Amino acid sequence: MNVYDYVIIGAGIIGLTIALELKKREPGSSVCVLEKEADVAAHASGRNSGVLHAGFYYSANSLKARFTKEGNQAMRAYCLKHGLRLNECGKLVVAKDLTELAGLEELKRRAEINGVELVWMDEDEIAAIDPNARTFRKALYSPTTASVDPVEVCQMLKHDNMAKGVAFHFYTQYRKHRGDLVFTNNGTYKCKYLINAAGLYADRIAHDYGFGREYTIIPFKGMYLKYTKNKTDVRTNIYPVPNLGNPFLGVHYTKTVDGSIKLGPTAIPAFWRENYSGFHGFSLKEFIQIAGYEAKLFITNSFHFRRLALEEMRKYIKTYFIRLGRSMVHRIDPQGFGHYLRPGIRAQLLHKASMELVQDFVIEGDHRSMHVLNAVSPAFTCSMPFAVYVVDHIMEQRGGALS
Template sequence: MTVPRVFDRVIVGAGIIGLSIARSLKKNAPHLRILVLEKEPDVGAHSSGRNSGVLHAGFYYTADSLKARFTVEGNRQMKAYCQERGIPVNACGKLVVAMDVDELLQLHELDARGRRNGSTVRLISEEEAKALEPGVGTFREALYSPDTASLEPRAVLDSLKKDLLSSGVEMLFSTAYKGRQGQVVITSQGDFEGKKIINCAGLYADKVAQDFGFGDKYTMIPFKGLYLKYKKNRDDVRMNIYPVPDLRNPFLGVHYTKAVDGTIKIGPTAIPAFWRENYTFRERFRPGEFLEIALREAQLFATNAFGFRDLAFEEMRKYSRRYFIGLARKMVPVDPEGFGDFTRPGIRAQLLDKTTLELVQDFVIESDAASVHVLNAVSPAFTCAFPFSDFVCRKYGLL
């Protein structure tokens, strides 16, 4: 029998959180032997590499959350990292616009949350909003966030990969997690022992955690995010334009994203998916996952837990280009004929609490002396990645 290679830390998953935890470990404990395992041929193949690229500013989240704690500082640190590495950032800002009195009240709640969280936000008049974004429509006021920005996620991920390899972190690609025996991680490319194992497996983080006896109260409900490119005139929208979200759910609604290169896209959807990597009709179809997730979604549909039935009907309507575009045009009436193709879809690794049938709103970390499991690392995880990873390493004894 082959003796497993031994490392101080074995990280499962090379998305933004796995890479950032490896970075934090190497920065604060350079003597550690670190291995990052990734089932895909390269870093960030799923949620991290397929997200919108928006650097959030920290005003959506309640003050008691990890999201609120790390978004403002994460925004600052990510911008600083990009500046150091020569990675472009579009510091275009963001407007959140209201459509009616009820949404105006929610807009004021976002302003209050932002102030509590240390985010630079400001309520502005409709006239001030139009000075920033001439085509925008809002009801009386808008919320202005000057610190919201955009970047290319792949540029950050590739830079982190380069940094880690040059610092001595070992990375193995096309190496899928298969299970564990004690502190030995069993993979498709052999076995590796970790004195401490860190689960950053994204869409499969719940399954890996359950192998270690954690996360039993949670299950993954995947949601598919589609974006549509606007190709007519990149000057038609100057900045990120968002609607007021339903604060009962963690989705931010169809919005305009101003990319780092100045191009424009609308999205995302939050369409319930039927397996974890359900990007297209048959891609990576797994019958067991399909059955498990379809049964869970049928339960949510029947009970309308957290408004799932209403959400599902609304999201399915967004498969209609006309309807999808119409939602965005309520905020800025761009040319409806100016849209091109859909971008690569992404899947949100959203946790459901099985005991309450509610979506989990915050990041979740479970651990013991031998392993740490990062669950529900959904938006704004990319923005939070650096300070959040430092926190995980310090608080959970990884250094």
Template sequence: MSSQQRCDFLIIGAGIIGLAMARELKSRLPAADILVIEKEADVAYHGSGRNSGVLHAGFYYSADSLKARFTRDGNRMMTEYVKDRGLAINPCHKVVVASDENEIEGVQELQRRGERNGVDVRIIDEQELAEIDPNAKTTGIALYSPTTATVDPSQVCHALKEDLEVAGVRFLFGQGYYRREGRNAVVTTGGMVLEAGLTINAAGLYADTVARDYGFSKNYTIIPFKGIYLKYTGTDKPIRTNIYPVPNLKNPFLGVHYTVTVDGTIKIGPTAIPAFWRQNYVGLENFSLGELFEIIGWESRLFLGDNFGFRSLALSELKKYDRSYFTGLAVKMVKQIDTRGFNQWSKPGIRAQLLNTTTKELVQDFVVEGDSRSVHLLNAVSPAFTCSFPFAAWVVDHYILKQ
């Protein structure tokens, strides 16, 4: 293999966003030479293979956001892809329940947002909720989302890789981004020099650091949050559908909820615990002293200033390492459940959450920066898996074909 290669498009990162970008580009420009580099040995090693697999419907987000449109369209497009490809899908639907009368307005607001976004949602009463899931509990009303489903995110990513390889897209695994060289070249961690007509940065947790090499991400940095679920290992199936609480719409986290996975496993979560380095999964795995100092510095400032309620968020999230506290948050959404059955922690995932360093606020919508040489997908924020196909199409329309 030559240590120097050329391509029309170089995509950094083989998560769902990098794969979706390659798919969209190849569909629009079949003759283009597309090369995807990935520091790991295969696709979906990080967030794309560690997320819940929920295909969200798109009713949480304000109608003027990119996220609202991408989630609505992405739910349909990903569902169609999974079914056409013969991949696993669980049409388990979703309900959002109110824990008390004070949350009824929150349920109604989610319905209004869903209707403005063109999403199939409706208010249901307690009787209809019992028909959907006899164990779900609400106060007065709940919101029903019939298009929410779950898939196997790793299976989807591997299917996309197979499709792309058949279409002629090239992959280089074990070759991460190391640095920019000259105007149009990238040096990989394996010492390869790759010259590209356009470089597309879909590096997830490291998207901001890559972007800075190109003069972008001047007002942004990634703050990592660790997400872990607790799996139910009992032989019974006490939950039929995804059950969610009314979220705090001021932050991007949806609260502890029940997810029914593609294979029928029930789990509660996730956490949103501030991590101390970007791949801070377990123990000192992937430890980086430089990242520790940088991230602890930002988290300390946010904690002391209590920006966007970070102090209470951090303290409450850390308490979720206590299993009894964690399960206690989920108990109020159901009529009965044996919390002792939640006794297996899932593989942790890290959310790459963008922070605006000027306003010290978490950025809740997609952020893209770029020019004629490079495009940087800085905030492919949750639910990026659901949004990936329409988001990739939007990036191609607005940042690639316009040039």
């Protein structure tokens, strides 16, 4: 039997940073990470945009607002310390008409409350940043937005953890638990404390421990188109004014860590948790459950899901997808877009009673286990301070149980 002080399920960015924080607090503790895939960052953590967000999208009372600014700084510092690639390309948020200027004003207000640098720019100033960016009258510029390679970061975190004594067990999938025993397809693990950072399956594991019963995860597929013509037609990240009523930021241009350009992502409702392409990862049980919730969302039109779903499905049409991107720039070659990049799936938490998508991070736990239920974007940016927050809660729960 494998015996550890802490067992973490999931080797994505959240599991990796929590492991590192646990070893920082308790260097003598034994920590292991269980991962059902062959390596770290096989799902959302290795398939996201790689953008380090600045922290101006989120309302001041949210955990996202609290952690994004600090997380941006922490991840930058980590990349510089370990010689990882970092593209400090910034971001422009552009408006298409008069009605969207009010959206820019709201973002600026949130930035000021959150203490995040966000600068008004007129058309001449915008041209100095990116002459191809197109806006109505003015735009907002975020100088601290940057890009990294998410897989490269997660690999460094794995090696960093291993150097500190964290054990990794790959091809190891959670099956069930009984007391302090965790049963997997690859043996039984005994632990004093379990941390569930399982992403797309976090709700299932939480339910097994008696937590998160009012929630379920609804998967949304994100796809990007790569611009293969050159790396120069877009110089910075260019984003539209988002609909702040849902957690998606809309189709935008991303400058990757190597300076490449990609357009996306989609937020297409998926029908099972690992619905990447074809019937990959198909589960009839998941399909029935998730399709049932999505049908209910469509009928009730909660948070305008009907419009969102129909709009997102249209993005499977490549010409339509590209047309959305053309509205944010003066010139782009429609023939310059190549293939779709590897899709990612967002593990989006749904509150079953209200039928609303949960916008902020959610954790639940007690003196035996802690469950990260909603680590959605910008979780990659927030991961380091968020890990501190999670471990604070773990120590508080364990301390309360011992006192």
